[in-house]
Amino acid sequence: MGLRAGGRDVRDAVLGLVPTAVALLVAAAVLDGLAFSSSWLALLIATVLGLVDAVVLPVLRVLAGRVGAVISLLLGIAAQVAVVEAALVVVPGVTVSGWGTAAWTLLIVSVVLAVTRWLAGVNDSSYLVADLIHRGRVRRRSPAGGGGEGVVIVQIDGLPFPVLEVGTAAGTLPTLSRWIRSGSHDAARWWARVPSTTPAGQAGLLHGTNDGIPAFRWYDKEAGRLFVANRPADAAAVEARLSDGRGLLAEGGVSISNMFSGDAPTAHVVMSRAGSSFGLGPGKAYVRFFASPFVLVRALVRTIGEMVKELYQGRQQRLRGIEPRVSRHGSYVALRGLTNVLLRDLNVALVAEHMMAAAPVIFVDFVDYDEIAHHAGVLRPESLAALAGLDGVLATLEQVADAAPRPYRFVVLSDHGQSQGATFRQLSGRALEDAVREHTGAGKASTLADTRDAEAWGPLNAMLTELLGKSKLGPNPGHGAAPDGDRPELVVVGSGNLGLVWFPRRTGRVPIEELGRLFPGLIPGLLGEPGIGFLVVDSARGPLAVGREGVHVLEEGLIEGTDPLAPFGPRAARDLARVAAMDNAPDVYVHSTLDERTREVHAFEELVGCHGGLGGWQNEAVLVHPADWPLELEPGETMLYGADAVHRQLVRWLADCGARKSLR
Structure with a gap:
């Protein structure tokens, strides 16, 4: 042998x-x-x-x-x-x-x-780790010495469960399909609560709570500034507030390309630690990627190839008249190449390094599918090709596991799903901030608006912040704290098909009764806009979901007229009541309609694929886990509800397999 x-x-x-x-x-x-x-x-x-x-x-x-x-x-x-x-x-x-x-x-x-x-049609990442695999086979695996199994948790950002089902049924995801068909792994849905965004999802998964994260970006009246979760300084502030020091990765874990660290002792390209003394992590972990002949340069060559491919695919989408679609020009072309090739290859190399070092648990986020689906569409060929590439990454890591000094089990999950549809601007001919200004009479100069795509710039900013100093690529409306007298009259931001509106010069949440006196045209005006389905506002009776023909009193469960939440399923009211109770919730949540024929929603950013609210597949996240690791559901639930529930399940699994000593 x-x-x-x-x-x-x-x-x-x-x-x-x-x-x-x-x-x-x-x-x-x-x-x-x-x-x-x-x-x-x-x-x-x-x-x-x-x-x-x-x-x-x-x-x-x-x-x-x-x-x-x-x-x-x-x-x-x-x-x-x-x-x-x-x-x-x-x-x-x-x-x-x-x-x-x-x-x-x-x-x-x-x-x-x-x-x-x-x-040759070879699209895997094995060239990145071939030497590690060969050396590992030569050394052979030694017994883990009581350390138990290690766990690699791979997050495929934004993957909806129905898309996983399509890929495994079609066989276009051969690794995942083999795992599921063989019975080694089970695939389960979990419910990504509102806000169905990466910061809320990762905070819940890695730290067990996402309280105080009402969207991807939000205005904090007390601080007097706009927070954007993928800015390193803001991510650090959020983690400092949420962390109890016992996150998912606290016991010797490694966090790679995530928004938050999970309290990992070792973190690479993690936004909350970019710019800190932790930096990008220990330099020796990067040596193979940076120094091995032809690895880094090949990744750079493939990055350029990805940019050329994006130009071609975007043009084909326009020529074929595919709808809905958004513009795919400008900086996105470069961003796709950098995130979907260079960052992916770096992530694979880093994960492999730590597997060969016998790390007990590794959590890595791959943004490839999410990024392309935002701009191309949820089930478009280029999005599915990116997903197939990530399936190839799993095959590569499986080879590394065979050569690693300890046995590894794999968990594959997503932080949320994704939905599709024409944007609010395409339906109405204007941005959300323009509609709010019209219905409130606010001046353009006194409005702070941020409805541009900023999510994808986060991983790149985390890397460049360390390599080049403070870096803020992508949309940046400016969000430093301002004295009360300099605060804008109006703040409007977009987070997928969830819009948020604040009146910063007024303390606390402004209830609907006061909004009616101050801006009598705001509520009826917004509800009359194409693509807007309902608003969530505070009131003397608690938070309300207000639609064109009815009101849902969220705390009491009472419905007056037609329920505006009916198209969004039985979990909608519970989700919205929770986020409406957050201290930094907006004065007005604006939510898109849901087309009951196509299941399409409408983003308040210029993204054809989006997530942040309710409707479509954005709340149907993925959890693929070893079949002999049972799910423990709450009474009355058919799936894990919320990222915090998934966190608790992951902690139990880590403790059971020996990758973690304590359930706390």
Whole structure:
């Protein structure tokens, strides 16, 4: 058995050298300063590259352990060129003109390898971790020494349960389909409560509570400023308020590319820690990605390819007249490439590093599907292709688990689902803030509005904040605290198909009785707008859901006239009563309509796929878990209700498998 395994490793190693050797021959044909006396030398150089890399990486790992990710990046880039130069110099019969030629060789080989994998239809991430897998197989797994199983929790951001069902039934998600069909895993729905957003979902999943997060962004009257959850400083403030020090990852866990840390001792690209002394995490974890020959450069090449693909797919959507759709120009093109290739590859490399280090629990967020679905649509081909790519990531991590020093179990979940539909602007011809201004008489200069897409910029900002200092890419309306006299008269923000309106110069929540006196045209005016289904406001009777033809008294459960919440299901009233009771809830929640024929909703941002409120698939989140780990539902519930309930379930599972010592 050992000889057969060893032979397989040798075969895999040799086959892995062939593409690199071919790419080196292409580089020699293109570059004047590079020549081989024999074509067979390319295979020898590829072998030497691997050997030199194996010697250099441990040294870099020691150096990087003393510095942060920024120095690791610089060391890694220098090391890549140096490794290529060394391999070319060491092998006799090779002519190389200098460091510049080595750098160009690195680039050309990376391009050729990336194009070759694309032409061959290979779309997995195994090239990122191939050396880890080979080394792990050689070492073989040693007993975990009483440490129990480890757990890798993979969040596929924004994946609705019905889309998972489609993918597994069609077989286009082969890894997840195999897990579910084989009976090793079960797939369950869980209900993502309002607000069905990433900050609320991740706060609940990682810290067990999301109280005080009324939307993706909100105005805090007491602080006198706008909070945006994916700004590092705001994420840090939210986590400081919610954390009790015993989050999901508190016992030796690792948090990767999340909005919050889950109290993990080790965190990489986590928004709440970007800019802090924790930074991007220990520099040594980045060494393989930054320093291994052709890995980082190949990721950059594939990033550019993703941008080109987006330009083509966006144009095809326009030419074919696909509706509903939104503009896919501008900065989104670059953002898609950076988040869906570079960040994904970095995440895979980081997860693999910590699996090989036997971390007890790892929680990582992949934003690929969510980001593309926002701009292309929930079930559009490019969105499903991104989901298939993430299924390939699971296959890669499964290979890493086979070589890791401890056994690992996988949990795959989403923080919310996603719904689709034409935007409010497309229906009405104007933005929500324009409608509110008209119905209140507020001036444009005294209005703070933020209804642009800001969610996708968060992971990139978290990375750049550490690499470049304070970074705020993407929409930024300005949200510093202001003296009372300088406060805007009106604040309007969008959070998917949930809009929020504040009157900052008035203390506390402004009840409907006062709104009627101050702005008599506001309530009827907004309800008369196309695409607006109901409003949630405070009153002497508590929070009300007010529709065009009826009112739902949320605390009492009384309905006067036609229930405006009827199309949104039996959980709608409970969800809205909860968020309406939050201290920083808006004076007016504005919620879109739900088309009962198409199940479409209407975002107050320019996004064709959205989440934040109710309706469609946005509340139907995913939980794929080992089949021998039972779900423990609350009495009367058919699914886990809320991210906090999923958190409690995850904690129980971690404790049962030995990845956590305490249920607290």
